[in-house]
Amino acid sequence: DAGVIQSPRHEVTEMGQEVTLRCKPISGHNSLFWYRQTMMRGLELLIYFNNNVPIDDSGMPEDRFSAKMPNASFSTLKIQPSEPRDSAVYFCASSLESISGTSGNTIYFGEGSWLTVV
Amino acid sequence: AQSVTQLGSHVSVSEGALVLLRCNYSSSVPPYLFWYVQYPNQGLQLLLKYTTGATLVKGINGFEAEFKKSETSFHLTKPSAHMSDAAEYFCAVSHSGTYKYIFGTGTRLKVLA
Numbered sequence: 001d002a003g004v005i006q007s008p009r010h011e012v013t014e015m016g017q018e019v020t021l022r023c024k025p026i027s028g029h030n031s032l033f034w035y036r037q038t039m040m041r042g043l044e045l046l047i048y049f050n051n052n053v054p055i056d057d058s059g060m061p062e063d064r065f066s067a068k069m070p071n072a073s074f075s076t077l078k079i080q081p082s083e084p085r086d087s088a089v090y091f092c093a094s095s096l097e098s099i100s101g102t103s104g105n106t107i108y109f110g111e112g113s114w115l116t117v118v
Numbered sequence: 119a120q121s122v123t124q125l126g127s128h129v130s131v132s133e134g135a136l137v138l139l140r141c142n143y144s145s146s147v148p149p150y151l152f153w154y155v156q157y158p159n160q161g162l163q164l165l166l167k168y169t170t171g172a173t174l175v176k177g178i179n180g181f182e183a184e185f186k187k188s189e190t191s192f193h194l195t196k197p198s199a200h201m202s203d204a205a206e207y208f209c210a211v212s213h214s215g216t217y218k219y220i221f222g223t224g225t226r227l228k229v230l231a
Binding site for chain 1: 150152154159160161162163164167169170208212214217218219221222223224
C-alpha cells in the first residue's frame with residue numbers, strides 16, 4: 001500500500017516567493033496533520049484536519065501560512081510570502097481517528113518536504 | 119497538560135551493546151505511548167506503541183519498551199545494537215479524547231564499530 005505521499009521532496013526558493021507543499025494521505029484515513037521540524041524547535045504541529053475540516057490551526061505560525069484540504073485525498077500547505085526562517089522540513093501525516101479523539105491509532109508520516117528559503 | 123521528556127539528546131553505544139533510550143511522560147489520564155524512528159532524510163516510522171494491555175511491548179527491528187506507570191516511563195531497549203540502528207528516536211504521548219500527539223525532542227543514536 002502507498003504511504004503518505006508528499007511533494008516536492010526538496011525546494012529551494014527565494015525570500016518573498018510563494019511556496020506550496022502537497023500531501024496525499026493514506027487512502028481511508030480521515031485525519032491529516034502538518035508538522036514542521038527544525039533543529040531548534042523539534043516537531044511542531046501546525047494544523048490538524050479531521051474529515052477534511054480544519055479542527056486546530058493554533059500551531060500555524062502566522063498569517064503567511066495557510067492550509068487546505070479540499071478532499072479526502074489531498075492537502076496543501078502554502079507559505080506566502082516565504083522567509084528564511086521558514087526553512088525546515090515539513091511533514092504531512094495521516095491516521096484514522098474519531099472526531100472525539102484518538103484511540104491510540106498510529107499516525108503515518110510522509111518522507112517530508114525539505115524547504116530552504118534563501 | 120501532557121509532556122514528554124527524552125533524557126540525552128545524543129547516545130553512543132558500541133555495536134553489539136545494549137541500547138537504552140529514556141522517555142518519561144506526564145499525563146493526567148491513561149496515556150498512549152509511542153516510539154518512532156527517523157533515519158536520515160526520511161520521515162518518522164513507528165517502532166512500537168502501547169495503548170492498553172501488556173506493559174512490555176515488542177516492536178520492529180528487535181526493539182521493545184516497557185510502560186511503567188509508577189515511574190511514568192516508557193524506555194526503549196534493544197539487547198544488541200546494530201550499525202543500522204543509527205538514527206533519531208522520538209517518544210510521543212497521546213490519550214483518548216484528544217487528537218494531539220506530543221513528541222519529545224528526540225535522541226540521536228550513534229553506533230560505534
